[in-house]
Amino acid sequence: MDTQAYREIAWNGIWKQNCGIVQILGLCPILAISTNIVNAVSLGLATILVMAMANLVIAALRNFIPYEIRIPVFILIIAALVTVVDLAFNAYLHELYLVLGIFIPLIVTNCIVLARVEAFAAKNEPGGSTVDGIAMGIGLTLVLAVLGAMREVVGSGTLLSGIDMLIPGAQPIVLFGADYPGFLIAILPPGAFIALGCLIAGRNWIEARKQARARANPPAPSAPADAPAEPA
Numbered sequence: 001m002d003t004q005a006y007r008e009i010a011w012n013g014i015w016k017q018n019c020g021i022v023q024i025l026g027l028c029p030i031l032a033i034s035t036n037i038v039n040a041v042s043l044g045l046a047t048i049l050v051m052a053m054a055n056l057v058i059a060a061l062r063n064f065i066p067y068e069i070r071i072p073v074f075i076l077i078i079a080a081l082v083t084v085v086d087l088a089f090n091a092y093l094h095e096l097y098l099v100l101g102i103f104i105p106l107i108v109t110n111c112i113v114l115a116r117v118e119a120f121a122a123k124n125e126p127g128g129s130t131v132d133g134i135a136m137g138i139g140l141t142l143v144l145a146v147l148g149a150m151r152e153v154v155g156s157g158t159l160l161s162g163i164d165m166l167i168p169g170a171q172p173i174v175l176f177g178a179d180y181p182g183f184l185i186a187i188l189p190p191g192a193f194i195a196l197g198c199l200i201a202g203r204n205w206i207e208a209r210k211q212a213r214a215r216a217n218p219p220a221p222s223a224p225a226d227a228p229a230e231p232a
Contacts, residue, residue: 013135
């Protein structure tokens with residue numbers, strides 16, 4: 001693949017086919033863990049690692065995996081990689097590991113990961129597949145980050161709550177003062193659905209405006225290559 005192909009794969013994963021706001025996949029972790037930006041981004045980074053490694057391994061082994069048993073083999077590979085990430089979080093980020101809880105092991109059953117290895121990695125070379133896994137993971141992490149920030153700011157009046165689990169001694173940003181009563185619905189499941197709906201609506205609005213501008217300003221037709229030059 002050339003550089004342009006890699007760019008198209010990356011843009012496809014981050015924006016055009018974003019897992020969270022276009023394909024609407026992985027709603028369980030997206031809605032459950034996005035109560036603040038630190039938890040959301042941490043789970044997103046774990047997903048990036050798993051998707052990148054899973055796509056790379058499966059793309060490299062795709063010609064050796066019998067078609068009839070590909071799904072069980074894919075799940076086995078994903079489960080092994082998730083176990084590695086799970087143990088790494090437990091060893092090096094134990095407090096964050098306790099907060100994320102079951103959602104790291106549940107990456108095994110996340111339809112985002114299995115869908116990408118089946119739709120892309122099983123049919124393409126390792127380089128492009130790795131880029132696809134990273135881009136899809138980044139797209140999901142961006143959705144989680146924005147969703148977590150929205151819910152944390154509105155619900156608690158803070159930003160980066162729990163950052164001390166990643167950077168010892170760091171303090172969260174208090175935006176509205178200690179007397180802010182909070183907005184409980186923002187950090188409850190209904191608030192997650194409302195915030196995600198706003199993100200989906202915002203993305204659709206941007207795309208609708210882009211298409212409207214394209215229709216209003218169509219590209220000028222290019223002149224034939226053999227057209228005679230106009231006299232000076």
